[in-house]
Amino acid sequence: MNVSAQDGGAPASARAPWSLPVPSAFWLIAPAVLFLALFFAFPLLKLVAISLPGGSLEYYEQIFTTPVFLRVIGETFRVSLIVTFVTIAVAYPYAYAMAHGGRTVLLLLTVALLIPFWVSLLLRSFSWIVLLQNSGLINDFLIAMGLIEKPVRLIRTPFGVMIGMVHILLPYAVLPLYTVMKKIDLRLMEASSICGASWLKGFMRIYFPLSLPGVAASAILAFTLALGFYITPALLGSPRDMMIAQMIAGQFNEQLNFGLGAALAVVLMVLTAVAFGLFGAARAALQSRGRAKGGV
Template structure:
């Protein structure tokens, strides 16, 4: 018996555009209410309050303090991305090669931080890096210093704490890309005389670039908008652009200028996504992975 034709369902593996749109509708509504509408309101105020003007955007580039905050944000995000890549790649390789209990333990080490509040993880770093914290006690006990070293409220503290928080977002895409590489490739390279290092450089690394690109982009963009960790670990001296936007909104009530900062951050994000999409061919990498 043949099934009656349906305008929404065409087969077991195919859905009509109408049904696809219907399934996406709740997500699109949430996206509009939680992201597009607030950002649109801020951008409108930055351009049309008190009148149609670009003075708020000009202020961002005219006053050196805001350019320093923007540059510090980009620099810290780049450092965090590099650290996460250096630390996350070996871990992802180990996870891709592990089996059974070893894989479960490694996956638990990566996933458990995601189940813990960012605030709790950040506060743990403040406890470790304060003047009488564990790190200073260890440095003094080992004889590296005679007095406590200033660790908190420095750029290094912000980079380390953010790298710890964002590391899982680098490991998971890398693990997915490495797990998709057939093990026969490495064995074939060994049969042809390639040493392990050359096999990794010429076979494994190029095939894992989809994970490198997606993980780096995810970590970098998340780091650009990080708020809690820089505010607690870095303090006012290491202010990033998300903290500056919050200050303009909550303390100074300068919504138009906050909207201009949001517009600059949004433009920077779009430029970076376009750069990754063009230079790393991110669309093709994601599709292949």
């Protein structure tokens, strides 16, 4: 028996020519997409809306025309850059020892790295207060050794903030470096020495370039996290050395100026995105330069 199109027997393509087939993989990622939309994208859009009351840019104008806001933003990036460089400088030899030491060395260094990582951020910051204060262990040790006569001011200074931040960021920098270094074959260094290169020259020409992806990943991660630090600068620093996360919290919690706080948060996100872009551009330039040298 033939069924006419009016009776609903037409093919699906004829019934709904405008419909698009939905890939089966879509239903696998749909929960994640919905989660990100509800708990990430929507709050960000809401934050932007709060920073633009009635479409006005008054809060952004206030930020970029007020010296105190510009000083805090500049101090945040200055401290974050210094902390990133120091963290990478400490993490690089640490990761090298983990990657190329024996199993005992790897176990000891991993335990020493991860045990503080499992401790609360607040507790780690408080521990630095105990160490850095005028009557703390570091000043007591220096006085006992006769290196200083009176306590050195280590806390409530940018130096103290940087020490605490480097300590907290160290695991985030070591682990990406270790992952990359573990894959580097040390026989390449042996081959360079056979060809007459010193260890330092072989390291700079062979090993270090191969480890650059780990350096880049560690630097991006450390710098991004450093930009948003709040607890450590609040405990170890002074109001004069305030970072932008502290100012955002102050606008929300103390001043109750939600529009200005939201605008500061948006500025921080935009500047972080710009920093990501600069990191990516620098990495692409280095890769293209390396390919050009390889072609030559």
